[in-house]
Amino acid sequence: MRRDVYQGIADPTRRAIIALLALQAMTPNAMAEHFNISRQGVSNHIKILTECELVKQEHQGREIYYTLEIKKLKEIDKWLEQYRAIWESQFNKLDKVLSNLKKQKK
């Protein structure tokens, strides 16, 4: 069983949960109200998110508030970094082509 950030964000419902938790900490029941799946379905996703360390829990009485571990998302950002350089240089190339076309028009 693979448990990493990439796996964590692979499912659309999990990305929706992440979006919710970015706004505020929430209990599983509160999250479930936003989706068409059962409370337990949501809990299963939370379990995976917890295992990926994308989410942490805060017990409060019998309720459990889940919070987003935003720094885990930084991992993806770091992975993207190596490719950002490439697409930026590609954009610059395109930019050059365009400005050359402009010059030719003149």
Added chain:
Amino acid sequence: MRRDVYQGIADPTRRAIIALLALQAMTPNAMAEHFNISRQGVSNHIKILTECELVKQEHQGREIYYTLEIKKLKEIDKWLEQYRAIWESQFNKLDKVLSNLKKQKK
């Protein structure tokens, strides 16, 4: 069958393929040499990457060169954007705490 970028990058072998193709276009056979799985195993991944539009093909005789569609990775970057704002503000808060501690020491 879900076919989006997030699914595309969910598998470690596929991320490795992406890394290879970032350096240069390659045939499936060439890629397979880098991994411990069969040529067909690699081809299965390529198929998924193609369906996610993370990869495009260029036929050249009987060989097929695959190239990385870097702009598709930008989609992830765009998704991350909303969270970047959050972790940056969190970092600034931490920064404040640290500089306050420093002041107190003085």
Added chain:
DNA sequence: TATATGCGCAAACAATCACTTGCGCAAATT
């Protein structure tokens, strides 16, 4: 103390996954 509520665990399900092996087609080499 009895009952209701919030939650995780466990088991079950079909669907999808990552792989493999075997095949056949088309391009290249002999």
Added chain:
DNA sequence: AATTTGCGCAAGTGATTGTTTGCGCATATA
């Protein structure tokens, strides 16, 4: 013309997924 090479397609395998329903344990309310 015969053989080799590069590739995708198809079918098969066991493992993992997303989901559900039923359970039991705590905490809260009556």
